[in-house]
Amino acid sequence: MSDKKEPKSIERRRFIRGGMQMALAVSLGGVAGFSLLKSTSKELVWQLDPFKCVQCGRCATECVMTPSAVKCVHAYDLCGYCDLCGGYLKPDSNARSTAAENQLCPTAAIKRKYIEEPYFEYVIEENLCIGCAKCVAGCTSFGNGSLHLQVRHDRCENCNDCAIARVCPADAFQRVPVDNPYLIKGGFTKGGTSKDQLKKG
Amino acid sequence: MEKKFKYILWGIGAVMLILFFWWLMKDPTSQFAESKPGEDNRGSDTARLGPPVVIGENFQLFGTATSVYKGTWTRFRGADYDNIVKNSLPLTNSWSGNDPEIKWSVELGEGHAGPAIYEGKVYLMDYDEAKREDALRCFSLEDGKELWRRSYKVSLKRNHGMSRTVPAVTADYVLTVGPRCHVMCVKRETGDFLWGLDLVQQYQTEVPLWFTGQCPMIDHNKAILAPGGKSLLIAVDCATGKVLWETPNPANLKMSHSSIMPWTFKGKKMYVYSAVGGVVGISAEGADEGKILWQSTAWNHSVVAPAPVCFPDGKVFLTAGYGAGSMMIKVIPSGAEYKVEILQQYLPKDGMACEQQTPVIWDGMMFGIQPKDAGPLRNQLICVNPADVTKVIWTSGKEGRFGLGPYLIADQKMFLLSDDGTLTMIKPDSKNYVQMAQKKLFDGHDAWGPMALADGYLLLRDSKNLYCVNVSQ
Numbered sequence: 161m162s163d164k165k166e167p168k169s170i171e172r173r174r175f176i177r178g179g180m181q182m183a184l185a186v187s188l189g190g191v192a193g194f195s196l197l198k199s200t201s202k203e204l205v206w207q208l209d210p211f212k213c214v215q216c217g218r219c220a221t222e223c224v225m226t227p228s229a230v231k232c233v234h235a236y237d238l239c240g241y242c243d244l245c246g247g248y249l250k251p252d253s254n255a256r257s258t259a260a261e262n263q264l265c266p267t268a269a270i271k272r273k274y275i276e277e278p279y280f281e282y283v284i285e286e287n288l289c290i291g292c293a294k295c296v297a298g299c300t301s302f303g304n305g306s307l308h309l310q311v312r313h314d315r316c317e318n319c320n321d322c323a324i325a326r327v328c329p330a331d332a333f334q335r336v337p338v339d340n341p342y343l344i345k346g347g348f349t350k351g352g353t354s355k356d357q358l359k360k361g
Numbered sequence: 362m363e364k365k366f367k368y369i370l371w372g373i374g375a376v377m378l379i380l381f382f383w384w385l386m387k388d389p390t391s392q393f394a395e396s397k398p399g400e401d402n403r404g405s406d407t408a409r410l411g412p413p414v415v416i417g418e419n420f421q422l423f424g425t426a427t428s429v430y431k432g433t434w435t436r437f438r439g440a441d442y443d444n445i446v447k448n449s450l451p452l453t454n455s456w457s458g459n460d461p462e463i464k465w466s467v468e469l470g471e472g473h474a475g476p477a478i479y480e481g482k483v484y485l486m487d488y489d490e491a492k493r494e495d496a497l498r499c500f501s502l503e504d505g506k507e508l509w510r511r512s513y514k515v516s517l518k519r520n521h522g523m524s525r526t527v528p529a530v531t532a533d534y535v536l537t538v539g540p541r542c543h544v545m546c547v548k549r550e551t552g553d554f555l556w557g558l559d560l561v562q563q564y565q566t567e568v569p570l571w572f573t574g575q576c577p578m579i580d581h582n583k584a585i586l587a588p589g590g591k592s593l594l595i596a597v598d599c600a601t602g603k604v605l606w607e608t609p610n611p612a613n614l615k616m617s618h619s620s621i622m623p624w625t626f627k628g629k630k631m632y633v634y635s636a637v638g639g640v641v642g643i644s645a646e647g648a649d650e651g652k653i654l655w656q657s658t659a660w661n662h663s664v665v666a667p668a669p670v671c672f673p674d675g676k677v678f679l680t681a682g683y684g685a686g687s688m689m690i691k692v693i694p695s696g697a698e699y700k701v702e703i704l705q706q707y708l709p710k711d712g713m714a715c716e717q718q719t720p721v722i723w724d725g726m727m728f729g730i731q732p733k734d735a736g737p738l739r740n741q742l743i744c745v746n747p748a749d750v751t752k753v754i755w756t757s758g759k760e761g762r763f764g765l766g767p768y769l770i771a772d773q774k775m776f777l778l779s780d781d782g783t784l785t786m787i788k789p790d791s792k793n794y795v796q797m798a799q800k801k802l803f804d805g806h807d808a809w810g811p812m813a814l815a816d817g818y819l820l821l822r823d824s825k826n827l828y829c830v831n832v833s834q
Contacts, residue, residue, distance in 0.1 A: 240521060244570050244664065244683070251684020251734070252662055257403075260396035268394070272401040278520050278570075280401060301734040302683055 204335035206322045210308035210345050212332035215297035219309055220290045222324045229315035230291035230324065232269070232284050235346025238306035241279035246302025247295035248272055248282055264294050286312065308345050412514075416545050416557025419494065419512045426501040426508055428481020432815030435477055437527040437576035437620050438668065439769070444721045446771035450817040451834045454774075456798040461784070463802060464818065464829045465505030470496075472524030472540075475576075475767070475811030476820045476827065478502060479530045479549060483813075483820065485827065486537045488523040495539035497528065499552060502818060505829060509552045515541055521571050522824055525618070527811055529579040534599045536584050540572035542616070544586060546599055556602025560616075564588035564595070567615050569637070574618025574666055578632075580645065587634050589616035594632060594643050596651060606651035612658055614638040617665035618717075624671040627694060635660065635669045635679055642692060642699065655699035659706075660688050667719040670727070672747060676704065682716025682732050684709070689750055705750060710736035712751030713743060717765045717809060721775075722747070723789045726754065728775065730763050740764055742777065744791065757787075757794045767811045776832070778812065778821055781805050784830070803828060 219230035253262040269288035273281045299307035325333035438444045470488040477484045483500040496512035529536040537545045542560035560566040566588040578585040584597040592607035614636035621634045630645040639658035662685040670678040680687040689705040720729030731738045740762035744754045764780035775789040782805025788795040805823035813820040817833025
C-alpha cells in the first residue's frame with residue numbers, strides 16, 4: 161500500500177509546482193505581450209495642421225476645456241524677429257510698443273523682448289493663451305507665419321468626438337500617432353515632427 | 362422661540378451685509394498685470410552712432426562695353442511713372458519649351474532693390490554684405506557683366522533684405538538712395554562721384570522700418586527727395602549738389618517707403634507724396650516751387666509702400682499694407698488754394714488695396730494684387746474702375762494668386778512675378794482675366810523687387826539674384 165501512496169504524493173507536488181510555473185510563465189508572457197502590444201499600438205491623438213488652419217477662432221470657443229487646450233506655439237526658426245510684428249501688434253497700431261492698446265493678443269499672452277536693433281523676440285505664455293488665433297492671423301498675413309496653433313497634449317482630454325474637429329471649417333484637425341503628436345511649423349516644413357522641436361520652440 | 366428666530370434672521374442679515382460689502386470692495390482685476398510701453402526694454406539704434414559714412418568713397422572699374430541697345434527704363438515705374446513700357450519691341454505672345462529664356466543672372470546682396478536701364482546699361486543699388494558697403498553697380502544688359510561699381514561703407518543688419526530702391530537715371534546722372542538714407546549722385550557713363558547727402562545727418566530723417574524704400578526722382582536735372590524730417594521735400598541740383606529748395610514740415614510727416622509722384626492737375630505741376638502721417642501735394646514749378654499746396658493727415662498709417670496714383674480729375678488713390686487699406690481722395694481747387702475731400706476709405710477686404718506694389722492704370726481701369734489680409738481675394742490680381750474702387754470687376758480667381766511681387770505692362774501684355782519666381786503673362790483686359798502664359802523661371806524667395814523692361818529684356822529679381830529674361834519675339 162505504502163508503495164502506491166508515495167508516487168501519488170509526488171504527482172500532486174509536481175502538479176502544483178508545474179501549475180505554478182505555468183501560471184507564472186503565462187502571467188509574465190501576458191504582461192510582456194501586453195506591454196509590447198501597448199508600446200507598438202497605433203493609439204491616436206488630435207492635432208491640427210497649421211498649414212490648413214484658417215484662424216477662425218473656434219479653437220478658443222469650442223474646446224471642452226476652459227481655457228482651450230489649443231495654444232499658440234512659435235517656430236523661432238521661421239520668425240523674422242520683426243519690430244513691427246503682425247502677430248503682436250494690432251494692424252496699423254499707433255506705436256510699436258508693449259502698451260495694451262497696441263497689443264493684438266486679448267490676454268497679453270505674447271511677451272515681447274528687445275534683443276538688439278532691429279530685432280525683437282516673441283515668447284508665448286501658455287497659461288494666458290486661449291487659442292483665439294488672432295496672433296496667428298496677423299503673423300500669417302504680414303509675417304512669416306511662425307506663430308501657429310497646436311493642441312497641447314498636457315492639457316487635451318483627447319475626446320473621441322473632438323468638439324473643435326467637429327466644427328473646424330478648414331478640416332485642419334486630424335488624428336496623429338501618440339508617439340508623434342505635434343505638427344509643428346519650422347522643423348515641420350523641413351520634414352521633422354517631434355516633441356523636441358516643440359520644446360525648442 | 363420667536364425672539365430666537367429673530368436673532369437668527371438678524372445674524373443672517375448681518376453676515377449677508379458683510380459678504381455684500383466684501384464683494385463690493387473686492388477688486389476682481391487685482392491679479393491683472395498692466396501692459397505699459399517700454400516693457401520690451403527697447404534699446405537705441407546704435408548703428409546710427411557708427412563711424413561716419415563717406416558717401417561714394419570707393420570705385421572699381423571692371424570693364425567697358427559699347428551697346429547697340431537704345432531702350433530705357435529710367436526709374437521706379439518707368440519714364441512716365443505709370444509702370445507701362447512705351448514703344449516696346451514686339452514681345453512674344455506665348456511661351457513654350459525654353460521660352461522665355463533666362464539670358465543671364467548675377468548674384469546680389471539680400472534685398473529688393475530694382476534695376477534701371479539706360480541704353481544697354483543696367484544700374485542697380487546693391488548692398489555687399491561681405492564688404493558692408495552700399496554699392497551702385499553698373500552691368501551690361503548684353504551679358505550681365507559688371508562694368509563698374511561705386512560704393513561706400515555703411516553698417517547694416519539683415520532686416521527682411523537691405524537694399525530696396527530703384528535708381529533714377531538720366532543721360533547724365535544716376536541718383537541713388539541707400540538703405541540708411543544716404544543719397545548719392547554720380548555721372549551715368551563713368552560712375553564719377555558728384556555729390557552725396559546723408560538725410561539722417563542733414564535732415565534728421567527717421568530711417569523707415571526695414572530700411573529706405575523711397576526711390577529717388579530726377580526732374581529737370583533736379584534731385585527731388587522726401588527726407589520727411591526737418592524738411593518734407595527737398596530739391597538738389599544734380600550737377601553741383603546744391604540744395605535748391607526745402608519744404609518745411611509743420612505736420613512732422615515722416616519718410617515712408619512710398620515714392621514721390623509728379624502730377625499735373627488743372628495746369629499746375631506738383632509732387633505728390635504719401636508720407637507716414639499724411640499725404641501732401643507740393644508745387645513743382647513757378648514762384649511757389651517747393652511750397653505745400655495741399656495736405657491731409659486723414660491718411661495716416663505706420664507703413665506706406667505703394668506710391669499714390671493720381672488721376673486727371675483730381676482724384677488721388679492711396680493704399681498701404683499691414684491692415685491700413687485704401688483711401689480715395691479728391692483735390693479740389695478753391696480760389697488760390699486747394700481742398701481735400703475724402704471720397705472712399707475702406708479696409709483691404711472691401712476693395713482695391715496693395716501692400717507693396719503700386720496699382721497700374723490701363724485702358725481706364727486699375728489693376729493691382731490684393732494683400733494677404735484681403736479675405737477671399739487675398740493675393741489675387743483684381744481689376745476695378747477708378748470711379749468706384751470698391752467694386753471689383755474681375756479677379757484672377759482662387760487659382761490665380763500671386764504675392765507681393767511686381768508687375769508691369771508692355772506691348773499689350775501684363776507681366777506679374779510671384780514671390781517664388783513664377784512669371785505670369787496676361788492680357789490686361791477691362792472685362793476679364795485672360796492668362797496668356799505662365800512659367801516658373803527660378804526657385805525664388807521673396808521676389809518683390811520692381812521689374813524693368815527695355816529692348817525686349819525683362820529684368821527680374823528675387824532676394825538674392827538678378828535675372829535677365831528675353832521676352833521678345
